[in-house]
Amino acid sequence: MEFSRPVVLEPPDEYESWGGQKQLNFGLDGATSRIRFREFFRNFRLDGIHIYREALIRHWNRNEMFIEVDLAHLNEFDEVLFNNLQSKPNETLPYFEAGAKDALKQSLTTQNQEQLQSNQGDFQIILKSDQNPQSLRSLTAEHINTLIKVPGIVISCSKVRSKAVEVSIKCTKCQSVKRLACRSVLGGTTIPAKCDRNGAQGEDCGSGTYVIMADHCEYIDQQTLRLQECPEVVPTGEMPRAIMLTADRYLVDRITPGTRVSVIGIASLFNSASNSSGGKGGQGGLGSSVRTPFLRVLGMQLDGDTGGGPRALTSHFTLQDEEEMQQLARDPDIYKRLSRSIAPQISGEYTEDIKRAIACLLIGGSRKALPDGVRLRGDINVLLMGDPSTAKSQFLKFVQQVAPIGVYTSGKGSSAAGLTASVIKDSKGEFYLEGGAMVLADGGVICIDEFDKMRETDRVAIHEAMEQQTISIAKAGITTMLNCRNSVLAAANPIHGRYDDLRDVGDNINLMSTILSRFDCIFIVRDVREMERDRNIARHVLGVHIHTSLAQTTTAASGGSGGGDASGVDGGIIPPATLKKFVAYCRERCAPRLNDEAAQLLNGQYVHIRNQVRQSLLHRRASAEKNSGSDAQVVPITIRQLEAIVRLSEALAKMRLSAEATVLDVEEALRLFKVSTLAASQSNPVLMQLMAPGGAGGAAGGNRDLQLAEEYLKRRMSLRATVSTKKMVEEGEAQGYSNDVLRMCIRAMVMRNEMQELHHGKLIRRIR
Numbered sequence: 001m002e003f004s005r006p007v008v009l010e011p012p013d014e015y016e017s018w019g020g021q022k023q024l025n026f027g028l029d030g031a032t033s034r035i036r037f038r039e040f041f042r043n044f045r046l047d048g049i050h051i052y053r054e055a056l057i058r059h060w061n062r063n064e065m066f067i068e069v070d071l072a073h074l075n076e077f078d079e080v081l082f083n084n085l086q087s088k089p090n091e092t093l094p095y096f097e098a099g100a101k102d103a104l105k106q107s108l109t110t111q112n113q114e115q116l117q118s119n120q121g122d123f124q125i126i127l128k129s130d131q132n133p134q135s136l137r138s139l140t141a142e143h144i145n146t147l148i149k150v151p152g153i154v155i156s157c158s159k160v161r162s163k164a165v166e167v168s169i170k171c172t173k174c175q176s177v178k179r180l181a182c183r184s185v186l187g188g189t190t191i192p193a194k195c196d197r198n199g200a201q202g203e204d205c206g207s208g209t210y211v212i213m214a215d216h217c218e219y220i221d222q223q224t225l226r227l228q229e230c231p232e233v234v235p236t237g238e239m240p241r242a243i244m245l246t247a248d249r250y251l252v253d254r255i256t257p258g259t260r261v262s263v264i265g266i267a268s269l270f271n272s273a274s275n276s277s278g279g280k281g282g283q284g285g286l287g288s289s290v291r292t293p294f295l296r297v298l299g300m301q302l303d304g305d306t307g308g309g310p311r312a313l314t315s316h317f318t319l320q321d322e323e324e325m326q327q328l329a330r331d332p333d334i335y336k337r338l339s340r341s342i343a344p345q346i347s348g349e350y351t352e353d354i355k356r357a358i359a360c361l362l363i364g365g366s367r368k369a370l371p372d373g374v375r376l377r378g379d380i381n382v383l384l385m386g387d388p389s390t391a392k393s394q395f396l397k398f399v400q401q402v403a404p405i406g407v408y409t410s411g412k413g414s415s416a417a418g419l420t421a422s423v424i425k426d427s428k429g430e431f432y433l434e435g436g437a438m439v440l441a442d443g444g445v446i447c448i449d450e451f452d453k454m455r456e457t458d459r460v461a462i463h464e465a466m467e468q469q470t471i472s473i474a475k476a477g478i479t480t481m482l483n484c485r486n487s488v489l490a491a492a493n494p495i496h497g498r499y500d501d502l503r504d505v506g507d508n509i510n511l512m513s514t515i516l517s518r519f520d521c522i523f524i525v526r527d528v529r530e531m532e533r534d535r536n537i538a539r540h541v542l543g544v545h546i547h548t549s550l551a552q553t554t555t556a557a558s559g560g561s562g563g564g565d566a567s568g569v570d571g572g573i574i575p576p577a578t579l580k581k582f583v584a585y586c587r588e589r590c591a592p593r594l595n596d597e598a599a600q601l602l603n604g605q606y607v608h609i610r611n612q613v614r615q616s617l618l619h620r621r622a623s624a625e626k627n628s629g630s631d632a633q634v635v636p637i638t639i640r641q642l643e644a645i646v647r648l649s650e651a652l653a654k655m656r657l658s659a660e661a662t663v664l665d666v667e668e669a670l671r672l673f674k675v676s677t678l679a680a681s682q683s684n685p686v687l688m689q690l691m692a693p694g695g696a697g698g699a700a701g702g703n704r705d706l707q708l709a710e711e712y713l714k715r716r717m718s719l720r721a722t723v724s725t726k727k728m729v730e731e732g733e734a735q736g737y738s739n740d741v742l743r744m745c746i747r748a749m750v751m752r753n754e755m756q757e758l759h760h761g762k763l764i765r766r767i768r
Contacts, residue, residue: 030095036081037099041067042106044077056104056123066124066250067100068299071131071264089147089266089298097122124249127264127299136229136241139293143267150295151262151303152227155242156424156434159223160252164188166218171195173205177213185246185296186270223252227263227295231407231440232400247297257421257435258442258482260303260405265295317585325585328574329657335359335668338655341574343398346391347540349533350525353675357382357521358399360672361445361487362583363654365647366591377469378591379487380647381518383451385509385680386525387498392491396447399489402576404584405444409437411454411490416461419448421482423475431478438465438484445487452492452510459515462488466518467640490519499526505680513636520644521676592653594646598666602649605670606642609678613637637681644677645669709737710745714766722758722765 041052055067075082084092100123133151134143167180167189174197182189191212195205228242245263247254255261269291317325328334335356342355342362357380365378384392400406409419420436438446451459465471471482494508505524509516516522574582594602648669653661712732717723725746732742746764749755756765 033081033084033092033095034099034102036078037096038102038106040074040077040081041100041103044073046073053103053107056100057107059123060104060108064250065122066126068126068128071127071129086147088145090145090268093125093266093298094122096125100125124251125298126251128301129264129299133262135233136227136243139243139267144269144293146267147264147298148267148295149262149264150227150243151230151260152242153230153260153440154225154245154255154257154435155228155440156226156257156432157223157255158225158426158432159430160221161223162219163222163248164217164219167191168213168216169210170213171197171205171209172211173209177216178210184270185248185268186294220248221252222246222248225255225297226434227261230260230405232405244292244294245297246294247300251297251300254300256482257433258439258484260443262301262303263295263297264299264301265297268294268296270294317581321581321585324578325582326657328578328582329586329655334655335652337572337574338363338579341576341579343391343395344573345544346394348391348537350528351391353672354384354395354523354525357523357648357672357676358395358489359655360648360651361489362399362403363586363651364487365650366593366654367485375469376643377467377485378647378650379469379485380520380644380651381466381488382490382521382523383516383519384489384491384523384525385494386523387527388493390525390527392525393449396449396489396491399445400447402580402583403445404580404587405441405486406447407437407441407444408447408449411448411450411452411458411492414448414454414458416458419458420461420465420471420484421473423473423478431475433473433478433480433482435482438462438486439471439482441486442483443485445489448488448490450492451490452494456512459511463514463518466515488519499524517636517638517640519677520641520647521672522680523676524680586654586657590654590657590659592650592658592661594649594666595660595662598649598661598663601663602642602645602666602670605666606645609641610637613678613681637678641673641677645673648672705738705741706745706748709741710749712737713742713745713749717764717766719766719768722763725757725762725764728764 041056042050044050044052052067052069052073059065059067071082071085074085081092085096104123127147129149131149133149136150136152139148139150163182165182167182168177169180169191170177174195176195176197178192180189180191191210194207195209197205223246225245225247226242227245229240231240234240245265271291328337331337338359339352339355342358343351346355361380361382364380367378368376370376384390384395386392396408400408414437418436419438421439422434422436423431424434425431448454465484466488469483469485471484473480473482492511495510496508499508645666646669649661649665652665652668653659709732712735713728716728716731728746729739729742733739746755750757750764754766754768756767757763758765
């Protein structure tokens with residue numbers, strides 16, 4: 001059904017303010033304001049061009065009854081009109097729209113003027129502005145009926161409804177017709193109780209004789225949205241605040257959930273259902289005195305890079321910012337500086353490659369759109385799997401702070417709907433979409449802690465989001481697709497809480513191969529007990545607790561991890577604010593590609609890695625048949641891993657703002673891939689060493705303690721002997737052997753079929 005545009009009636013010269021007093025509109029009556037707005041559209045010039053006069057004609061030829069106006073241009077042309085629009089927009093906006101139609105009428109031919117006159121609707125004014133935004137938390141009663149600009153993220157959108165702006169009513173007795181204007185944005189109009197026969201003389205028609213003629217009413221399209229504070233600006237420990245938006249006519253269906261926007265609108269009030277029912281329970285005056293705020297949208301501007309595409313806008317970088325970012329990119333050690341700047345309070349040799357991978361995750365690769373419409377993701381996903389107390393959660397918290405758009409969530413308290421999207425039923429019985437964490441993090445990074453604690457059904461729900469970077473919804477009659485173009489940084493623990501050296505990779509990782517293959521880098525983080533390493537980490541942690549200043553903390557972190565001097569300008573740690581700005585600059589301004597030499601090298605290396613994995617898999621199968629083990633490959637090496645190396649190479653080139661990724665970038669990407677995903681896909685080296693012929697001492701350089709403990713067990717137990725496991729361990733401890741070493745040797749001998757466990761491991765029996 002096609003609806004015509006509304007008739008906007010001129011308000012009187014006087015209006016009733018919020019306080020209930022009659023005031024004049026800053027000395028300008030309606031006719032004068034309309035004339036001056038018309039002159040603005042006709043005479044404003046930018047670089048000698050009448051931009052708004054030409055825009056009016058251009059939109060008229062396209063049958064588009066709207067025009068976009070920059071408030072800075074209006075302020076430059078007529079400051080009084082600008083002040084009127086800022087302070088009393090509800091009263092000034094109708095004259096603004098009427099002035100646009102008058103200016104267009106003077107620019108058209110006679111025939112087109114007649115056609116414009118027959119079109120009862122006015123031009124819709126869509127505003128844009130570079131003024132400083134107002135946060136949602138700072139909105140008070142002083143902002144009611146004023147023009148404000150509010151940033152945020154759209155979390156839900158309703159269906160487009162038809163809102164009546166003029167209602168036609170008809171008396172059932174005298175057949176007289178009356179037209180009533182609906183001035184309220186969200187409310188309706190009041191139908192007269194008695195018929196006045198339009199002023200004609202005659203018999204009284206009585207009360208309640210009016211009926212609404214729906215087919216003769218004037219309608220506009222209207223949509224309600226919900227705007228929420230961005231996650232990074234919400235104070236710690238507080239709930240994010242939200243406000244309802246109403247968009248009409250050409251502003252409907254422009255925004256999807258998860259989009260970050262700056263909304264220019266009029267702060268208004270409406271009587272919600274909860275307030276209208278406040279008369280119960282002894283609060284009779286609540287419904288008439290308390291109103292709920294909302295914003296009537298007059299313009300929407302998308303903020304920042306939303307993942308590419310026609311709706312992405314350029315972030316605002318000053319000349320000083322541009323120069324600073326270019327200087328950072330020209331630093332030959334920018335890769336090392338970025339990695340050292342990732343969570344500098346975390347020390348340890350094992351964290352160096354993790355920091356390098358996280359630096360690549362923040363920068364990201366290049367998104368690509370193929371000729372057939374298929375899109376290839378450029379975002380990098382990283383999984384940290386390992387023991388507790390290895391700083392996995394600290395990495396996630398730091399990345400959330402320095403990422404341009406960062407969302408942190410825990411897998412234990414997250415559901416599939418909370419991560420992706422949900423369909424909500426409102427008070428009127430209609431369904432609308434509400435985006436989850438991955439939708440809100442569109443264009444940034446989502447950090448998921450306790451990834452292994454998620455339910456399996458919830459993990460399956462994010463498969464599409466991690467690879468295709470879309471979320472498909474088909475619920476309650478709503479079939480749509482939302483964008484979630486973000487990187488995923490996840491942290492998880494092994495099955496038994498700690499990584500067991502006597503178990504294979506498949507027995508330690510409680511994740512399916514389908515989800516593991518979507519991670520570009522998988523790091524197995526182990527808490528290795530070494531005296532020198534423990535001493536260095538303890539010294540660093542104590543230094544962090546003792547030194548309170550940031551300079552002392554970063555210096556201690558650099559010294560503990562083998563980094564450079566943090567006090568110098570060159571080679572030092574980049575401050576988090578500068579790092580966040582540099583990451584946003586690189587993601588927006590550069591999209592490198594592999595050159596021919598790098599592609600040729602990567603081609604040969606990928607084939608070599610696949611061949612190496614195939615041979616390793618054959619060896620594992622032979623070993624599994626011999627020792628009755630498992631030969632399943634937990635982390636598969638597929639074509640997705642080739643694309644992962646490409647993304648890592650592009651991220652390394654993007655750090656330098658280079659247009660192409662070189663051979664050196666591919667070599668470093670291959671090294672990162674081998675120490676992470678490829679190492680995680682291989683068998684447990686300690687387990688393979690223990691299962692080798694000869695036991696713990698069979699391999700060159702075997703652990704001396706394991707070898708001595710195994711020799712003790714063989715001397716203590718004769719062939720076919722059955723003893724208590726607890727008694728055997730206690731006797732070994734009395735001889736000076738470690739409890740862990742003894743139990744590790746017993747497990748290894750059981751795997752080699754040299755021992756047999758009885759009664760759930762309470763007894764052991766030597767077989768051979």
